[in-house]
Amino acid sequence: xxTIMEWIDKRLPVTELIKSQATEYPxxxxxxxxxxxxxxxxxxxxxxxxxxxxxxxxxxxxxxxAFKSVEHIMRDVxxxxxxxxxxxxxxxxxxxxxxxxxxxxMYYGSYRAPREILWWIGVVIFFMLMGTAFMGYVLPWGxxxxxxAAVITNLMSAIPVVGNDLVIWIWGGFSVADPTLNRFFVLHxxxxxxxxxxxxxxxxxxxxxxSNNPVGIDAHDDKDNLPFHPxxxxxxxxxxxxxxxxxxxxxxxxxxxFLEADNYIPANPMQTPAxxxxxxxxLPFYAILRSIDFLGSFSKLxxxxxxxxxxxxxxxxxxxxRSPVRSFRYRPLSKQLFWIFVAxxxxxxxxxxxxxxxxxxxxxxxxxxIGRTSTAIYFGYFVILWLVTALDIEKPRPVPKCx
Amino acid sequence: xxxxxTFFAVCVAAAMxxxxxxxxxxxxxxxxxxxxxxxxxxxxxxxxAKRGAQVAVEVCMGCHSISLIKFDQLRALGLSEVEVKKLAxxxxxxxxxxxxxxxxxxxxxxxxxxxxxxxxxxTKARKGYEDYTYALLTGYPSEAEMELVKKVMAKGAISEQDxxxxxxxxxxxxxxxxxxxxxxxxxxxxxxxxxxxxxNFLAMPAPIxxxxxxxxxxxxxxxxxxSRDVVTFLAWAAEPTMEERKSLGFWVMGYLFVLTILLxxxxxxxxxxxx
Ligand code: HEM
Numbered sequence: 001x002x003t004i005m006e007w008i009d010k011r012l013p014v015t016e017l018i019k020s021q022a023t024e025y026p027x028x029x030x031x032x033x034x035x036x037x038x039x040x041x042x043x044x045x046x047x048x049x050x051x052x053x054x055x056x057x058x059x060x061x062x063x064x065x066a067f068k069s070v071e072h073i074m075r076d077v078x079x080x081x082x083x084x085x086x087x088x089x090x091x092x093x094x095x096x097x098x099x100x101x102x103x104x105x106m107y108y109g110s111y112r113a114p115r116e117i118l119w120w121i122g123v124v125i126f127f128m129l130m131g132t133a134f135m136g137y138v139l140p141w142g143x144x145x146x147x148x149a150a151v152i153t154n155l156m157s158a159i160p161v162v163g164n165d166l167v168i169w170i171w172g173g174f175s176v177a178d179p180t181l182n183r184f185f186v187l188h189x190x191x192x193x194x195x196x197x198x199x200x201x202x203x204x205x206x207x208x209x210x211s212n213n214p215v216g217i218d219a220h221d222d223k224d225n226l227p228f229h230p231x232x233x234x235x236x237x238x239x240x241x242x243x244x245x246x247x248x249x250x251x252x253x254x255x256x257x258f259l260e261a262d263n264y265i266p267a268n269p270m271q272t273p274a275x276x277x278x279x280x281x282x283l284p285f286y287a288i289l290r291s292i293d294f295l296g297s298f299s300k301l302x303x304x305x306x307x308x309x310x311x312x313x314x315x316x317x318x319x320x321x322r323s324p325v326r327s328f329r330y331r332p333l334s335k336q337l338f339w340i341f342v343a344x345x346x347x348x349x350x351x352x353x354x355x356x357x358x359x360x361x362x363x364x365x366x367x368x369x370i371g372r373t374s375t376a377i378y379f380g381y382f383v384i385l386w387l388v389t390a391l392d393i394e395k396p397r398p399v400p401k402c403x
Numbered sequence: 404x405x406x407x408x409t410f411f412a413v414c415v416a417a418a419m420x421x422x423x424x425x426x427x428x429x430x431x432x433x434x435x436x437x438x439x440x441x442x443x444x445x446x447x448x449x450x451x452a453k454r455g456a457q458v459a460v461e462v463c464m465g466c467h468s469i470s471l472i473k474f475d476q477l478r479a480l481g482l483s484e485v486e487v488k489k490l491a492x493x494x495x496x497x498x499x500x501x502x503x504x505x506x507x508x509x510x511x512x513x514x515x516x517x518x519x520x521x522x523x524x525x526t527k528a529r530k531g532y533e534d535y536t537y538a539l540l541t542g543y544p545s546e547a548e549m550e551l552v553k554k555v556m557a558k559g560a561i562s563e564q565d566x567x568x569x570x571x572x573x574x575x576x577x578x579x580x581x582x583x584x585x586x587x588x589x590x591x592x593x594x595x596x597x598x599x600x601x602x603n604f605l606a607m608p609a610p611i612x613x614x615x616x617x618x619x620x621x622x623x624x625x626x627x628x629x630s631r632d633v634v635t636f637l638a639w640a641a642e643p644t645m646e647e648r649k650s651l652g653f654w655v656m657g658y659l660f661v662l663t664i665l666l667x668x669x670x671x672x673x674x675x676x677x678x
Contacts, residue, residue, distance in 0.1 A: 029677055071471055071524070074644065081644045082651075230673050238670045241663030248659060252652025253443040256527065264528035264641075265520075274601070 021207055026225035027232050028213035030403045034104040035211065036239035041097040042199060043240050044090055049192050051087040059139065061185035063178035066141035067266040085255040091133050092258045093247055095281035098126060106317070107338055109326030110212040116318040118205035123314045125198050130282070130311075132191040135184040137279060142263030147276045149184070150176045155289070158301040175269065215403055216327025224403040275355055283352030284345050285310060288378065290356050291371035306375065313382055320382055322389040325396040333394040334385060341381040348374045431574040431599060433534045436631075440638055441533070446646050447639050453480045455636025458616050458629055460490045460502070463522060466511060466607075469502040471523035472640050479643065480636075515606040526638045533638050535599065540630040542598035543609035544590070548572045552587055561587075574598045 009015050058077050060069040073080035102122070105111055111119040138149045153170055157163040172179030210219065219225050226232070250257060258280060262273050278286050285307050292303040321334075328335045351371040358367045388394045439448040456477050459469060474491040475498045478484065487498050494505045504511075508518050529535045544552065551572055555565045561580050570577035573596070575586055586603060590596040595608050611633070613626045622628065639645075 068471075074642070075471065081642075081648055085648075226677065231677070234666065234670045234673050238663065238666040241659065241666045245656065245659050245663060248652065248655050252648055252655060255648070261528055261530050261532070264524040 023227060023229040025207065025228040026210065026219070026221065027228045028211055028219045028224055028403060029226045029231075030213050030215060030224075031211065031232070032214050033239070034100070034108075034214075036236060037097045037101040037104060039236040040239055040243050041094065041101055043243065044094045044097060045192070045196060045199065048087060048090045048094065049196065051083045051090065052189070052192065054083050055087055056189060059185075061139070061182045063141060063181050063267070066139065066181060070140045082251070085251045088259060089247065089250045089255060091136065091279070092250075092281070093243070094129065095133070098129060099281075102126065102314070103342065105212075106341075107328045107335075108212055108214055109216050109321065109323075109328065111314075111318045112321060112326050113318070114209045115205075115212060118202065118209060119318060120315055121198060121202045121205055123311065125195055125202060126311065126314075128191055128195050128198065132188060132195065133279065133281065135188040135191070138181065138184045139188060140263060141181060141267045142260075143265040143267055143271075143273050144260045144263040144276070146176060146267035146269065147273055148278055149180065151276055152278070153180075155300070155304050158304050160301070177269075212326065213403060214327060214329060215400055216325065216329070217399060217401075217403070219403060277353060280349065280353075283350075284348035284378075285352075287348040287352035287371050288375045290352070291368060291375045293356075293368065294372075310378060313379070317382065320386040320389075322386065323394060323396060325399055327399075330397040330399050331394055332397065333388050337381055337385055337388070340377065344374050344377045344381075348378065430601060433531045433538045433599065436534050436537055438533055438635070438638070440635070440645065443649065443652075445649070447480075448635055449481050451632045451635040452639045453477075453482060453636075454618055454622060455632035455634065455639075456480060456482065457490065457618070458611065458633040459522070459636050459640075460493050461616055462611055463633065464494050464502065464504045466504060466506055466515075466519040466610075467522045468504045469522045469637075469640055471521075472502045472643075474498045474500055474502055476643070480639065517606050519607065522637055522640070524641050526634065526641045533634050536637060537630055537634045538599040539597060540611060540634070541626060542600070544573060544596055544598075552590055556587055556591055575603070 005015060055073060058069065058073045058080065060066055070084065073084050075081075077083070105119065105122070134148075134152060138145045153167060153176065156170060157167045159166060168174060170180070171177065172183060213219065260277065277283075288310050289303040289307040292306050293299050295302050323331060323334065325331055328338055347370065351367055351374060354367055356368060356371075359365060360367070360370070439445055439451075463469075474487050474496060477487050477490065482490070484498070491498050491500060494503070496503070496505075504519075511518050526533045526536050531538070551568065555561060555569060558565070561569070561584055563577075566577040566580055566583060569575060569583060569587070575583050577583065586596070589604060594604050595606065596603055597605055611626060611629050613629075614624055616624055616629055618624055
């Protein structure tokens with residue numbers, strides 16, 4: 001055995017790679033459970049790729065057959081219902097984990113130097129993930145699939161000059177139809193594999209600069225670090241166990257909790273559903289899109305820009321935060337801003353869920369006003385964080401010298 | 404910080420309000436039914452589903468298809484081969500055929516203006532699920548309620564008292580008397596009114612009433628019983644793999660609990676050395 005390994009190692013240093021990058025890879029000893037969500041996201045990604053592959057063997061990307069083929073999977077394919085419910089609920093958990101993962105980074109200042117590139121790759125992954133989830137939802141070709149696709153692709157028409165042609169190009173015709181479904185299937189198959197590749201670049205960047213930690217100071221080699229194995233392998237595995245319990249509860253006992261009833265109605269281009277809602281994980285961004293409605297004919301374009309920018313702004317976050325201290329644990333003002341930001345995201349989600357013309361207290365507070373305010377708070381976070389740190393308004397508490 | 408925490412709590416709570424907000428938007432609240440197949444321990448009431456299959460084939464399939472199920476699959480509900488063949492013949496099919504209606508779609512469109520939806524997934528395809536389908540079947544005005552409507556309409560103007568009475572009988576909002584009057588006129592004119600259908604008027608006339616189906620075993624055939632049975636059957640048709648799913652789920656959950664407890668114990672042990 002060892003001679004075979006020696007033979008291989010001389011030619012391809014596998015043992016050395018495993019040692020330096022996995023088993024003996026130094027990891028700060030004080031990481032809390034918020035650091036589990038990266039490995040959890042990776043676990044879900046693997047589940048999604050594995051179940052997706054088998055679903056693709058039975059699915060038919062054809063407008064006339066797609067809906068039935070999903071029901072064929074649910075009824076006739078051995079454990080097809082398991083594949084489908086794992087895949088559908090996997091998307092929900094993926095977003096929960098990535099949101100927590102991003103917020104963890106925002107709270108502990110993981111986006112700060114020297115981790116900017118690591119952070120940017122993360123934001124790229126997030127964009128790819130949203131594209132993947134959006135196109136995946138179209139594939140069952142139910143009413144929400146169809147009308148969700150119609151509403152979102154239509155947004156492209158707001159782009160000046162080329163917008164209308166672009167939409168026709170994306171549709172492959174003059175409406176969402178068979179060609180659209182077919183290409184969305186191909187892209188939905190391709191994108192996660194690309195995500196998988198980009199995740200390795202993400203990890204490469206991570207291993208170049210190492211993990212941040214709750215204290216937010218650099219770890220000094222020996223006393224601050226632990227070898228990844230067995231300390232973090234077991235901690236991550238424990239996290240995976242807890243995740244699987246929650247996940248399997250939904251998969252086996254409440255598989256439709258996150259699915260819209262309307263999506264069990266086959267797509268019908270002649271009949272618009274009363275209320276088109278995107279999946280829950282897009283709701284905050286959908287709310288931002290809709291809350292820009294006061295710019296006349298520019299509203300649509302401005303809404304789209306605001307929506308894209310609401311995520312793209314994460315790219316410049318490393319430069320907005322000027323505090324000498326990384327972790328919000330020692331930054332009283334930033335910490336408060338952060339929790340307002342998080343709470344506000346829930347409000348945005350709630351606004352996105354409800355019809356745009358709804359109101360609270362029988363008309364006293366139109367929802368659109370709440371939506372606009374929340375959108376302002378969302379972007380306000382980034383502006384105020386910048387001001388508070390750039391103008392030295394915040395006085396950080398003393399930071400420990402070692403972990 | 405306390406202020407922030409309160410704000411946080413309020414916001415998260417606000418995110419939970421959609422239910423309240425929707426309820427106030429006009430659609431009547433569905434009476435909650437208890438079904439043997441909902442909940443994590445639930446399994447289908449096979450006797451009810453078997454009777455429901457009879458209702459579905461003899462009544463509903465006059466207009467609707469249930470095309471994701473084949474007649475032969477009904478044997479999973481305890482029908483004998485002979486019973487399956489007899490039911491298939493009602494729609495002029497044989498036992499290996501899908502449960503498609505004998506009425507073709509153009510004919511249906513001509514008589515109803517819409518094609519009656521396929522019922523294979525109906526209990527999953529409406530908000531309220533089984534409760535909605537049940538409410539729909541039992542939500543047509545009864546004779547007593549029709550009497551009330553006629554009495555109110557005979558007077559000309561709808562008094563406050565009448566409006567409230569109509570509201571509690573037919574679940575139409577009493578605040579908007581104009582709208583109420585328009586609806587009652589259509590109802591008296593013979594349109595199909597249903598308390599729970601969004602907008603109240605639909606193309607389906609009341610499909611079943613007490614006694615529409617005779618059960619061989621003499622089970623009571625009131626409207627409620629027939630509706631319950633057919634809805635149980637439709638819930639089964641919407642997800643025949645549900646019982647397999649739940650029973651596998653128990654093994655999986657049991658395994659995961661043990662595994663996770665072990666992983667936690669090992670984690671504690673390994674980390675005990677770290678101060
Ligand atoms: C498919 C999605 C993703 C996967 C599978 C993934 C995976 C991982 C893993 C395994 C780690 C190391 C463990 C940890 O620190 O949690 C990590 C770290 C990190 N990720 Fe991701 N990630 C994903 C998306 C993102 C996104 C969307 C962002 C930010 C927008 C992001 C930002 C980061 C940062 C900043 C770190 C370093 C964390 C630190 O040490 O503080 N990741 N990622």
